[in-house]
Amino acid sequence: MRIMNKYRCAIxxxxxxxxxxxxxxxxxxxxxxxxxxxxxxxSPVSIIEKLQRKVPDLTEDTxxxxxxxxxxxxxxxxxxxAFQEDIYWxxxxxxxxxxxxxxxxxxxxxxxxxxxxxxxxxxxEVPVFLxxxxxxxxxxxxxxxxxxxxxxxxxxKLRYKKDLPNEAEIVxxxxxxxxxxxxxxxxMQEIRSxxxxxxxx
Amino acid sequence: MRIMNKYRCAIxxxxxxxxxxxxxxxxxxxxxxxxxxxxxxxSPVSIIEKLQRKVPDLTEDTxxxxxxxxxxxxxxxxxxxAFQEDIYWxxxxxxxxxxxxxxxxxxxxxxxxxxxxxxxxxxxEVPVFLxxxxxxxxxxxxxxxxxxxxxxxxxxKLRYKKDLPNEAEIVxxxxxxxxxxxxxxxxMQEIRSxxxxxxxx
Amino acid sequence: MRIMNKYRCAIxxxxxxxxxxxxxxxxxxxxxxxxxxxxxxxSPVSIIEKLQRKVPDLTEDTxxxxxxxxxxxxxxxxxxxAFQEDIYWxxxxxxxxxxxxxxxxxxxxxxxxxxxxxxxxxxxEVPVFLxxxxxxxxxxxxxxxxxxxxxxxxxxKLRYKKDLPNEAEIVxxxxxxxxxxxxxxxxMQEIRSxxxxxxxx
Amino acid sequence: MRIMNKYRCAIxxxxxxxxxxxxxxxxxxxxxxxxxxxxxxxSPVSIIEKLQRKVPDLTEDTxxxxxxxxxxxxxxxxxxxAFQEDIYWxxxxxxxxxxxxxxxxxxxxxxxxxxxxxxxxxxxEVPVFLxxxxxxxxxxxxxxxxxxxxxxxxxxKLRYKKDLPNEAEIVxxxxxxxxxxxxxxxxMQEIRSxxxxxxxx
Numbered sequence: 001m002r003i004m005n006k007y008r009c010a011i012x013x014x015x016x017x018x019x020x021x022x023x024x025x026x027x028x029x030x031x032x033x034x035x036x037x038x039x040x041x042x043s044p045v046s047i048i049e050k051l052q053r054k055v056p057d058l059t060e061d062t063x064x065x066x067x068x069x070x071x072x073x074x075x076x077x078x079x080x081x082a083f084q085e086d087i088y089w090x091x092x093x094x095x096x097x098x099x100x101x102x103x104x105x106x107x108x109x110x111x112x113x114x115x116x117x118x119x120x121x122x123x124x125e126v127p128v129f130l131x132x133x134x135x136x137x138x139x140x141x142x143x144x145x146x147x148x149x150x151x152x153x154x155x156x157k158l159r160y161k162k163d164l165p166n167e168a169e170i171v172x173x174x175x176x177x178x179x180x181x182x183x184x185x186x187x188m189q190e191i192r193s194x195x196x197x198x199x200x201x
Numbered sequence: 202m203r204i205m206n207k208y209r210c211a212i213x214x215x216x217x218x219x220x221x222x223x224x225x226x227x228x229x230x231x232x233x234x235x236x237x238x239x240x241x242x243x244s245p246v247s248i249i250e251k252l253q254r255k256v257p258d259l260t261e262d263t264x265x266x267x268x269x270x271x272x273x274x275x276x277x278x279x280x281x282x283a284f285q286e287d288i289y290w291x292x293x294x295x296x297x298x299x300x301x302x303x304x305x306x307x308x309x310x311x312x313x314x315x316x317x318x319x320x321x322x323x324x325x326e327v328p329v330f331l332x333x334x335x336x337x338x339x340x341x342x343x344x345x346x347x348x349x350x351x352x353x354x355x356x357x358k359l360r361y362k363k364d365l366p367n368e369a370e371i372v373x374x375x376x377x378x379x380x381x382x383x384x385x386x387x388x389m390q391e392i393r394s395x396x397x398x399x400x401x402x
Numbered sequence: 403m404r405i406m407n408k409y410r411c412a413i414x415x416x417x418x419x420x421x422x423x424x425x426x427x428x429x430x431x432x433x434x435x436x437x438x439x440x441x442x443x444x445s446p447v448s449i450i451e452k453l454q455r456k457v458p459d460l461t462e463d464t465x466x467x468x469x470x471x472x473x474x475x476x477x478x479x480x481x482x483x484a485f486q487e488d489i490y491w492x493x494x495x496x497x498x499x500x501x502x503x504x505x506x507x508x509x510x511x512x513x514x515x516x517x518x519x520x521x522x523x524x525x526x527e528v529p530v531f532l533x534x535x536x537x538x539x540x541x542x543x544x545x546x547x548x549x550x551x552x553x554x555x556x557x558x559k560l561r562y563k564k565d566l567p568n569e570a571e572i573v574x575x576x577x578x579x580x581x582x583x584x585x586x587x588x589x590m591q592e593i594r595s596x597x598x599x600x601x602x603x
Numbered sequence: 604m605r606i607m608n609k610y611r612c613a614i615x616x617x618x619x620x621x622x623x624x625x626x627x628x629x630x631x632x633x634x635x636x637x638x639x640x641x642x643x644x645x646s647p648v649s650i651i652e653k654l655q656r657k658v659p660d661l662t663e664d665t666x667x668x669x670x671x672x673x674x675x676x677x678x679x680x681x682x683x684x685a686f687q688e689d690i691y692w693x694x695x696x697x698x699x700x701x702x703x704x705x706x707x708x709x710x711x712x713x714x715x716x717x718x719x720x721x722x723x724x725x726x727x728e729v730p731v732f733l734x735x736x737x738x739x740x741x742x743x744x745x746x747x748x749x750x751x752x753x754x755x756x757x758x759x760k761l762r763y764k765k766d767l768p769n770e771a772e773i774v775x776x777x778x779x780x781x782x783x784x785x786x787x788x789x790x791m792q793e794i795r796s797x798x799x800x801x802x803x804x
Contacts, residue, residue: 002228002229008224009224012220013217016216017330020329021332023206024331025332027206082552082555093330128221129218131222147552150548151590157594157598161598166596177589180586181586184582184583188553190575191575192559194571194575195560347750348753351749355795362798365797378787378794382787385783388776388783396761410626411627414622414626418619422612423732423733425611425612429605499732500737501732532627533627
């Protein structure tokens with residue numbers, strides 16, 4: 001699918017924008033706002049599956065336009081920050097750029113999911129310059145702290161296991177860990193603020 | 202110097218634009234228009250030296266504005282292509298993008314330097330999104346074939362040697378190799394065209 | 403200092419050994435034993451400073467031999483694992499390799515430092531093949547969980563601040579967070595074991 | 604196929620050995636003996652195809668042992684050097700390492716193939732430390748100059764084209780370019796030697 005390339009390029013554009021902010025920030029404040037960026041493209045198979053659920057009368061001719069209209073997470077970036085404060089700082093600077101359009105925000109940090117999942121999700125639209133000209137492309141950017149990311153990776157393992165005899169117990173334990181992690185993130189943020197309180201962010 | 206950061210970010214932006222074109226092209230035509238990209242930032246020492254030659258009454262307060270006005274090669278990218286044809290193809294696509302402004306072109310492929318040096322040099326201006334907003338930054342992009350790049354690396358070694366007894370002989374030999382390389386690039390280009398002539402570029 | 407190169411190469415060798423284990427493990431068990439590896443070389447300045455404290459009558463001629471005899475952390479690798487279990491699994495496999503010699507183990511996970519610091523430190527000796535032949539070189543490898551690494555990075559910031567009015571309070575808070583993190587690591591390890599208990603490690 | 608992993612790891616080991624030599628050399632002589640390393644794993648499909656040609660009575664149980672006995676190019680590394688001299692220097696240093704065993708040498712630089720192909724091919728055996736212990740693995744290492752590599756990439760395109768009307772002409776032109784390239788490599792080597800003749804390699 002040639003359409004995938006557009007999303008691959010959109011990921012590269014947003015990644016560069018984030019690295020530019022990281023470079024600038026680390027120079028000014030001597031620390032990196034994010035630790036790592038991971039990117040992923042939804043596989044063609046998952047795209048078709050998800051689309052068929054949303055558009056029952058999907059035909060081959062309408063795939064491309066339907067992807068653009070209905071799927072916002074074909075291109076995904078995950079930005080892992082050490083501190084919660086930096087998540088909002090980065091997200092704000094990204095949204096303010098005049099070639100970026102914010103489509104949607106879901107703040108699962110302020111409002112965690114019932115299972116304990118926490119992250120800030122943005123859907124952005126960025127211009128990509130291809131051979132045939134400039135075209136806007138949607139990208140989902142997820143922001144998390146290191147601790148939220150660790151939690152999510154274990155939670156993710158659970159999703160792929162079927163018929164675990166003790167699933168209820170595992171879910172409860174994970175829920176509990178999510179609370180500990182939320183508390184820990186606040187504590188560590190506070191400690192950093194105490195250490196660096198002479199600095200204005 | 203905080204100003205260096207602006208140039209570092211401009212390099213990242215242009216590099217992403219080139220990689221986007223590479224990704225798209227390799228998908229469509231099953232080959233990469235460029236082999237490698239190298240980037241470099243002029244060192245603060247060379248910046249000051251070059252500026253003092255251009256602006257005799259330079260003061261500390263006027264450094265930043267003078268860099269922007271007089272130096273176009275603080276940020277540099279070198280794009281190495283297998284084939285000469287791809288050089289012009291890439292350069293054109295870059296210039297056509299509506300957020301890029303072409304400041305100057307020097308085509309040392311069509312008009313080689315007396316010593317045999319061949320490359321296409323563009324000075325471009327690209328927008329960089331920093332914390333304080335969008336700002337245009339100049340970048341020099343040099344396009345070369347693999348063979349031109351190899352030649353230039355040997356020629357470069359010569360520049361840093363003083364008082365070589367046989368310098369005239371070396372210069373003459375290098376000049377001769379430059380001609381062989383120019384011929385070879387044309388031949389190889391022709392062979393590729395013959396192999397792929399069913400394909401439209 | 404030419405001697406630094408030996409250590410740079412030793413880092414590359416150990417890093418490759420760890421990546422080989424990661425590749426193999428991720429194929430067999432579908433997960434990565436480590437998340438990231440960071441490496442660092444002690445700066446020549448710190449090497450001399452540390453050496454002068456250990457060897458009062460240091461002369462220029464004896465620097466090289468004294469580095470080898472007294473400094474074990476010129477070359478450093480930090481291996482960050484998601485789970486504590488994988489730390490010991492990786493460390494054991496490394497030590498068993500017949501071209502590696504274990505010089506020393508300090509287990510700050512079983513016996514944390516008073517401030518709360520936790521990590522497993524190994525001093526290893528590995529062969530490096532240089533132009534003049536094979537030579538054994540010492541490398542310090544630190545193993546940590548993601549959570550320990552996060553804690554250590556904040557603790558590290560504290561070390562470079564002088565005269566913080568509320569230092570005692572910060573130290574106490576950090577100590578407390580270290581305990582929370584140790585508990586969290588155990589909980590998460592247990593959850594993973596429950597999810598994957600059908601698997602033999 | 605679990606067996607592929609062994610070869611992937613062997614590639615990493617040889618690549619590290621080459622990078623160690625590169626690091627050391629660039630420190631001593633201020634230039635890099637190689638420009639780039641590319642690696643590739645033969646695909647399972649090509650492995651089976653090649654094996655079936657060599658072993659007519661191949662069964663599923665005997666695949667693993669037959670791969671080891673008959674295929675020497677499952678794991679491949681291509682080392683691209685600027686100068687021909689560095690090819691032999693690197694190859695010699697690799698062969699001399701006491702944990703490497705040289706299985707075979709084919710020197711297509713001294714004895715080019717009829718079509719003009721030039722490269723130095725070594726089959727080496729290196730130890731890989733896997734979870735179950737140390738095991739020797741075969742790797743093919745191809746050494747080329749930049750110019751030979753460029754030539755080979757165009758020649759490679761030709762191999763995948765069928766029924767080109769002007770194939771004989773293309774082959775003849777390529778053959779001619781191979782000679783020009785061989786001459787050019789010698790000339791450039793000579794120029795470098797003249798520039799650096801005060802230096803001992």
